[in-house]
Amino acid sequence: MKYCPICDSYTEQFKYLNCEGFDDSYLYKDILIRKCRRCGHLFNELTDIEIKNLSKYYKYEYAPSNLSIKDTIGDRPGSDTPSNIKRYEQLYYFISTRITKDSKILDIGCAIGGFLNFLSKKGYKNLYGIEPIEAYVNKAKENKDLVIKKGSVYYNPFEDNSFDVVILDQVLEHLSNLKLAMKQIKRVLKKGGLCYIGVPDAERYNDNIYWYIMREHIQHFKDINLKLLAESNGFELINSNKTESKMIGTLNLPNLSVLLKVSGKVYCWGIGREFMYYYNNTRLWNLDLILVDDTPQKQKQTFKGMKIHSSDILKEADKDSFLIITTNPHRELLRIKAFKLGYKGEIIYV
């Protein structure tokens, strides 16, 4: 995991923290934080074995320890402590104007169902949660108005295009494979659906070592990192804000919230040298593109792992989509051809 989990670029060592741990713990000991040379994102470098051991840590150490402490203190995941309620209120305030009582809402990593219970009390009816830790699932299921399933952001048991809103509150910083996570979130969202993400704001760590030695946090996001992650996975960032809520003792959680919307598909027509130039020198590299070119030879090749489709694919494009024509000499010809294929979206020339 030496490459940036957001933009795949080269990274360099940012911090090395020599930590100890309990002898029989599954949690990794030393912490190596890397920084992306391209986008600046910070993340912990973990081996595949360390990632596997993390899930054992959640199951055998993290969950039992969290479930054994009283509800009245701390930020026990998904519970009704005053600090969590304050965070739920902030989250609710942030999304409330964009949801209705009938919105179908999925809380991924819902823990013991705290935010879903909060919404349930407010009269929301279509509330769903998934959670990988079985002990949390059983606790969350105590509220019979919720539909709770065992699963994770990667192994999401729900159907394609089934939710209006997906919530990931203090979840994304725990994940190693961000691209797979965004792909799975997009899969279950309806067209135009919304995704809320709340994470600790790395911009406001203020050199507090606590945020780096909390080893279950393996991503350290700033708002620009979340924006890039969104845009490179077919979302647009429509709102963001920064709040604070109590965490443990005197420590405050610097919470960074973003609201993402599934964006229309972006097609690029004309995959030649002009396209290659624009791909590297504009923000094209950052978009989730569908490549189109009618040269049969090119359709046998791929670019950065992306397939090259014939223009027939434009027949299925809807009115929210964008078509970027990346060949200057043929732009009028391609525009007419797109029109004849029944293309209904917006056309952009480079």
Ligand SMILES: [Zn+2]
């Ligand atoms: Zn990067």
